[in-house]
Amino acid sequence: MAEVGLFVVPSAENPELTQRQALLADEVGLEYLAVQDHPYQRRYFDTWTLLSYIAGRTRSIRLVTDVINLPLRLPALLAKSAASLDVLSGGRVEIGIGAGGFWDAIQAMGGPRRTPKESVDALIEAIAIMRDYWAAEGAIHRRGEHYTVDGTKGGPRPAHDIGLWIGAYGPRMVRLTGRLGDGWLPSMGGHYLKPDDIPPMQAAIDEAARAAGREPSEIKRLVNVMALEGDPASWADELRGIAALGFETLLVGVPTDAPLDFIRRLGEDVAPQLRDAAV
Numbered sequence: 444m445a446e447v448g449l450f451v452v453p454s455a456e457n458p459e460l461t462q463r464q465a466l467l468a469d470e471v472g473l474e475y476l477a478v479q480d481h482p483y484q485r486r487y488f489d490t491w492t493l494l495s496y497i498a499g500r501t502r503s504i505r506l507v508t509d510v511i512n513l514p515l516r517l518p519a520l521l522a523k524s525a526a527s528l529d530v531l532s533g534g535r536v537e538i539g540i541g542a543g544g545f546w547d548a549i550q551a552m553g554g555p556r557r558t559p560k561e562s563v564d565a566l567i568e569a570i571a572i573m574r575d576y577w578a579a580e581g582a583i584h585r586r587g588e589h590y591t592v593d594g595t596k597g598g599p600r601p602a603h604d605i606g607l608w609i610g611a612y613g614p615r616m617v618r619l620t621g622r623l624g625d626g627w628l629p630s631m632g633g634h635y636l637k638p639d640d641i642p643p644m645q646a647a648i649d650e651a652a653r654a655a656g657r658e659p660s661e662i663k664r665l666v667n668v669m670a671l672e673g674d675p676a677s678w679a680d681e682l683r684g685i686a687a688l689g690f691e692t693l694l695v696g697v698p699t700d701a702p703l704d705f706i707r708r709l710g711e712d713v714a715p716q717l718r719d720a721a722v
Contacts, residue, residue, distance in 0.1 A: 448475025471710025
């Protein structure tokens with residue numbers, strides 16, 4: 444069995460279409476709405492604002508940052524934002540998170556410029572702070588090289604255990620996913636991962652999880668499928684093949700051509716085929 448969701452661009456160039464895509468995904472029963480986060484992109488809405496707006500207009504679809512731009516969002520404030528929206532939406536928020544990229548754009552917006560090592564170190568610190576914040580058990584004290592909290596208190600508590608799903612590609616990030624993450628959230632297609640890349644990365648996550656005393660099955664496996672190709676009649680088979688690489692959740696990118704027709708077909712025809720049969 445596989446879950447199917449939508450991976451969307453928060454385009455501000457056609458606000459009505461952006462909203463309609465999200466609402467239609469909920470209407471046709473897709474499990475997730477996953478939204479990119481590039482705050483420095485002038486043609487995009489702010490992802491948190493968009494997700495908050497959509498949360499109030501939808502019933503069941505789960506809302507995912509895919510992945511959140513950590514260098515431009517303080518982890519304690521990010522944790523509070525996520526917990527707040529989780530409570531208000533009835534427990535429908537998950538956090539895709541990464542170490543950051545596009546450093547020129549981040550720095551131009553007032554954020555830090557980090558080396559690859561620094562960005563992973565900062566992510567580790569942020570994960571600890573966010574988990575402390577969600578636990579909401581008194582004052583939080585953590586002092587790191589990149590983030591320090593000294594006496595702040597968590598709250599509100601999330602409505603459910605919010606997942607931290609890590610967008611990992613490099614060896615250190617993949618091991619970090621197995622050690623600390625609730626899920627793995629890479630992308631496939633284009634210049635992203637190819638099918639042959641996946642098995643060794645899945646194995647590395649499993650190995651890191653076991654070394655940390657965790658069961659690999661504790662780590663959810665999700666993937667952004669950047670585009671579906673070929674005849675629509677073959678889309679279910681294409682997604683079934685990707686799921687067979689060890690992914691339980693498939694977040695499918697929306698084409699620019701006839702996006703609403705695509706979403707309706709994905710939700711009403713393709714997704715049921717993946718739910719109704721073993722992958």
